[in-house]
Amino acid sequence: MDTYSNKKILILGGLGFIGSSLARKLVDYGAKVTIVDSLIPEYGGNLYNISDIKDKVKLNISDVRDDHALKWLIKSQDYLFNLAGQTSHADSMVNPKVDLDINVSAQLSILESCRLYNSDVKIIFASTRQIYGKPDFLPVTEEHPIRPVDVNGINKLAGESYHTLYNKIYGIRSTGLRLTNTYGPGMRVKDARQTFLGIWIRRLIEGHKIRVFGDGSQLRDFNYIDDCVSALLLAGASDSTNGKVYNLGGHEIISLKDLAKLLTSDLYDGEFEIVPFPKEREVIDIGDYYGDYSLITKDIGWKPKISLNAGLVNTINYYTKNKIHYWDA
Amino acid sequence: MDTYSNKKILILGGLGFIGSSLARKLVDYGAKVTIVDSLIPEYGGNLYNISDIKDKVKLNISDVRDDHALKWLIKSQDYLFNLAGQTSHADSMVNPKVDLDINVSAQLSILESCRLYNSDVKIIFASTRQIYGKPDFLPVTEEHPIRPVDVNGINKLAGESYHTLYNKIYGIRSTGLRLTNTYGPGMRVKDARQTFLGIWIRRLIEGHKIRVFGDGSQLRDFNYIDDCVSALLLAGASDSTNGKVYNLGGHEIISLKDLAKLLTSDLYDGEFEIVPFPKEREVIDIGDYYGDYSLITKDIGWKPKISLNAGLVNTINYYTKNKIHYWDA
Numbered sequence: 001m002d003t004y005s006n007k008k009i010l011i012l013g014g015l016g017f018i019g020s021s022l023a024r025k026l027v028d029y030g031a032k033v034t035i036v037d038s039l040i041p042e043y044g045g046n047l048y049n050i051s052d053i054k055d056k057v058k059l060n061i062s063d064v065r066d067d068h069a070l071k072w073l074i075k076s077q078d079y080l081f082n083l084a085g086q087t088s089h090a091d092s093m094v095n096p097k098v099d100l101d102i103n104v105s106a107q108l109s110i111l112e113s114c115r116l117y118n119s120d121v122k123i124i125f126a127s128t129r130q131i132y133g134k135p136d137f138l139p140v141t142e143e144h145p146i147r148p149v150d151v152n153g154i155n156k157l158a159g160e161s162y163h164t165l166y167n168k169i170y171g172i173r174s175t176g177l178r179l180t181n182t183y184g185p186g187m188r189v190k191d192a193r194q195t196f197l198g199i200w201i202r203r204l205i206e207g208h209k210i211r212v213f214g215d216g217s218q219l220r221d222f223n224y225i226d227d228c229v230s231a232l233l234l235a236g237a238s239d240s241t242n243g244k245v246y247n248l249g250g251h252e253i254i255s256l257k258d259l260a261k262l263l264t265s266d267l268y269d270g271e272f273e274i275v276p277f278p279k280e281r282e283v284i285d286i287g288d289y290y291g292d293y294s295l296i297t298k299d300i301g302w303k304p305k306i307s308l309n310a311g312l313v314n315t316i317n318y319y320t321k322n323k324i325h326y327w328d329a
Numbered sequence: 330m331d332t333y334s335n336k337k338i339l340i341l342g343g344l345g346f347i348g349s350s351l352a353r354k355l356v357d358y359g360a361k362v363t364i365v366d367s368l369i370p371e372y373g374g375n376l377y378n379i380s381d382i383k384d385k386v387k388l389n390i391s392d393v394r395d396d397h398a399l400k401w402l403i404k405s406q407d408y409l410f411n412l413a414g415q416t417s418h419a420d421s422m423v424n425p426k427v428d429l430d431i432n433v434s435a436q437l438s439i440l441e442s443c444r445l446y447n448s449d450v451k452i453i454f455a456s457t458r459q460i461y462g463k464p465d466f467l468p469v470t471e472e473h474p475i476r477p478v479d480v481n482g483i484n485k486l487a488g489e490s491y492h493t494l495y496n497k498i499y500g501i502r503s504t505g506l507r508l509t510n511t512y513g514p515g516m517r518v519k520d521a522r523q524t525f526l527g528i529w530i531r532r533l534i535e536g537h538k539i540r541v542f543g544d545g546s547q548l549r550d551f552n553y554i555d556d557c558v559s560a561l562l563l564a565g566a567s568d569s570t571n572g573k574v575y576n577l578g579g580h581e582i583i584s585l586k587d588l589a590k591l592l593t594s595d596l597y598d599g600e601f602e603i604v605p606f607p608k609e610r611e612v613i614d615i616g617d618y619y620g621d622y623s624l625i626t627k628d629i630g631w632k633p634k635i636s637l638n639a640g641l642v643n644t645i646n647y648y649t650k651n652k653i654h655y656w657d658a
Contacts, residue, residue: 093498096437104433104487108425108480146475150498151437154490158433161483169422169479169612283498 013084016044092152107159184225185318216257221250224311249291342413345373421481513554514647545586550579553640578620
């Protein structure tokens with residue numbers, strides 16, 4: 001994409017799964033990329049994620065809660081991909097204040113820095129389908145009521161709302177994407193903090209049974225990482241998206257049980273088991289979810305392209321080969 | 330109300346307009362009231378508000394951002410009326426971080442203190458109609474989309490959502506009331522930080538022209554303080570309200586211009602002028618608003634009882650007599 005050629009790009013959370021994949025693409029496009037990441041062990045940052053492009057990007061290790069650093073980093077950037085966040089729903093219930101500091105307070109600091117020091121920047125914000133809560137109807141459109149079911153959802157909603165507000169009031173251009181389950185090479189597989197698919201793939205490769213919570217009937221949609229990155233890039237490239245928020249979504253809706261079957265029978269040799277929900281997860285589960293992504297298709301032509309089969313095969317192959325860099329710190 | 334006789338009650342923001350009026354009523358009912366207030370000059374706290382009951386309540390000067398103090402204060406209380414907040418929409422745009430600390434972070438600390446040290450307490454939370462934003466339809470029901478138009482609205486929504494969540498997940502009983510324009514003796518009249526009616530009444534009594542922003546056609550509803558206090562008390566007394574959020578609202582809908590006419594011609598001798606919106610207010614104005622309060626009527630029988638005429642006369646009389654205690658610090 002010519003849009004990004006020679007442009008200065010800041011990626012918050014740039015050592016993470018999505019941030020590093022985005023950085024790789026932007027380097028391809030000739031952009032000048034600065035990656036900011038806190039490398040907090042419980043989050044998604046992993047230096048190996050940028051091992052192939054490390055000489056082509058600037059790396060700044062710092063936390064989005066460090067608003068003095070942010071101020072300097074944000075100055076003079078053309079694009080800001082705001083992907084840093086606390087992503088674990090379960091952790092947000094155990095440490096709600098940490099989730100608040102990262103997903104609410106730091107977001108406001110980022111926007112204030114833009115307002116004061118770089119009001120021409122364009123921001124692309126990674127929001128989440130979690131803010132809808134338990135769907136009233138499927139597929140979930142952007143008009144669906146917003147009823148978060150956990151602290152993370154409440155906080156991400158505040159963070160997203162600040163972005164929309166700063167676009168409206170101060171003209172700081174920003175676009176929000178409500179991500180659904182994104183998966184692929186580079187995702188966190190140590191545990192289920194980022195996506196349950198991470199720990200599933202790891203257990204599959206390790207020869208352990210995949211554990212499906214509940215009765216396995218919960219429907220979900222998925223985006224392979226390349227599709228997610230392409231949505232971020234398209235959203236950044238078009239001013240028609242300013243002030244708006246879009247669902248992403250997958251075109252193959254599948255139940256968790258069928259997904260486990262697919263992984264353990266068709267794509268790899270393994271086993272799965274249906275186990276009761278852990279209490280702390282059951283209370284924040286949202287039942288079936290899949291999103292309507294027709295709005296972003298209409299506005300900027302984004303559609304997911306990678307099939308679930310192809311995406312999962314790529315992912316399994318990647319972790320089979322690179323597991324040493326992801327299993328442990 | 331027998332419910333509150335001999336009960337231990339904590340009122341956060343208890344030196345403010347609503348908190349002090351509530352405290353007075355609770356003292357009447359034989360409750361053991363502890364008032365917490367920060368007495369920050371820009372907020373609603375005023376020692377004169379409790380001058381008649383000061384020997385019948387405990388007063389603890391502290392800030393809701395002081396979570397160590399909160400922990401001790403919350404222990405062993407039967408009811409917690411959570412009324413402390415930053416209420417100015419305009420201030421929330423100038424100092425968004427302060428609004429966040431009070432209306433989001435402190436709310437989470439309050440709920441965490443309840444969860445850890447007093448999970449039997451019943452909380453009544455003062456929310457605001459501001460979270461709806463510009464109405465799609467009137468009167469606004471609780472099902473209306475939530476689209477806050479300023480930082481204060483975004484933050485109050487997060488605070489309200491935490492309360493609903495802690496009720497659902499941890500069984501901390503809580504009820505939210507979305508207040509509309511509350512007015513009456515004890516309200517802040519130094520400026521428009523709490524309600525525009527405060528500064529209107531002050532200017533009226535001072536012999537200055539009341540300033541109506543915009544074209545004066547904006548519709549609003551109002552609750553006299555006694556009606557608001559009665560809603561808080563009824564909500565606290567009934568476990569059927571747990572986990573729910575209710576609109577308050579007035580039965581007399583009036584435009585700002587007609588309200589200015591009523592004040593300056595029928596109820597008092599004065600003048601008003603229609604002036605353009607200050608830029609910083611125009612961008613966060615919500616147009617017409619009035620709320621549907623049928624849900625709270627159905628559930629616990631609350632209805633506003635005091636007419637606008639009677640309420641405004643009481644208010645003017647109060648400030649004519651007591652202005653020395655409200656005009657300046």
